[in-house]
Amino acid sequence: MSAQSIGAGEGRFNACYIRDVGNDARQQACSAPLLMAVSESRNAVVVCDAQSRITYANRAFTRMFDCALDEVLDRRPDEVLLGSGSDRVAAAQMRSLRESGQSYDVELLAYTRGGGIPFWAGISANPIRDGDGRITHYVGIVTDLTHHHLHETLQHRVLESLVRGIPVAEVLATMCRDMRRFAPDIVASVLKIDPHGQLRR
Numbered sequence: 001m002s003a004q005s006i007g008a009g010e011g012r013f014n015a016c017y018i019r020d021v022g023n024d025a026r027q028q029a030c031s032a033p034l035l036m037a038v039s040e041s042r043n044a045v046v047v048c049d050a051q052s053r054i055t056y057a058n059r060a061f062t063r064m065f066d067c068a069l070d071e072v073l074d075r076r077p078d079e080v081l082l083g084s085g086s087d088r089v090a091a092a093q094m095r096s097l098r099e100s101g102q103s104y105d106v107e108l109l110a111y112t113r114g115g116g117i118p119f120w121a122g123i124s125a126n127p128i129r130d131g132d133g134r135i136t137h138y139v140g141i142v143t144d145l146t147h148h149h150l151h152e153t154l155q156h157r158v159l160e161s162l163v164r165g166i167p168v169a170e171v172l173a174t175m176c177r178d179m180r181r182f183a184p185d186i187v188a189s190v191l192k193i194d195p196h197g198q199l200r201r
Contacts, residue, residue, distance in 0.1 A: 044142040050135050052076050052098060064144060066112040077140065083111030085118055094123065101127055101135050107145060120149040154178060 044061035048054055054072050062069055065080060072080050082091055090108040097104040103126045110121035125140035154175055161171040169190075176188040 044144075046072075046077065046140045046142065048077060048138045048140070050137065052138070054080070055137070061142065064112075064142060065110075066116060071113070081108075081110045081121065081123075081142075083109070083115040083118060085109050086111070094125075098125065098138060103127065110142075120145040150178070 039058050041058060042060055044064045045056075045058045046054055046061050047056040053074050053076060055074075057069055057072050062072070065072070067080070078091060078095065087108045090106050094104055094106050094108075103124075105122070105124045107120060107122050109118050111118050122143040122145045123140055124143075125138050127135045128137040128139060130136050157174060157178065158171055161174065172190040176190060
């Protein structure tokens with residue numbers, strides 16, 4: 001409730017405004033656990049306004065992109081996600097779908113802060129509309145697909161190399177190089193073992 005004096009002299013009166021806050025309290029009670037769940041989720045969540053500027057990112061997002069929240073706020077997702085090896089066609093498709101108000105799912109090569117470490121990202125985004133159907137926000141979930149892509153790429157290269165008759169040692173060396181490229185934090189090595197299970201030089 002709020003009160004206000006209106007007018008002057010004999011024409012002066014007090015007006016009281018009463019508003020039912022029961023719905024607000026219930027909405028806040030429902031929103032609190034939801035906000036906690038998004039904040040603590042292991043999935044990277046980002047929220048953008050209608051102009052595609054980041055207004056919120058959870059901890060999983062800032063961990064994934066090795067950045068602080070204030071480094072991404074008010075920036076466009078493209079500025080945060082993309083790097084030199086990113087597929088520009090997929091990025092343009094993502095922008096086009098977002099600008100036309102559609103949901104989208106894309107996979108592309110993303111980078112940690114400042115074009116750092118590349119990783120494969122799956123991005124799923126959906127618009128949030130107000131009561132009049134206007135888009136007020138976009139919510140995106142980013143998933144690290146690097147290990148999935150690595151597995152597919154390695155499997156394809158191994159099969160292709162074996163069909164072409166490339167020596168196994170060469171195939172294994174190529175696999176190690178690919179693993180270092182796709183997942184720099186993985187240490188890959190090839191060991192030779194003799195028929196008795198002993199390591200060979």
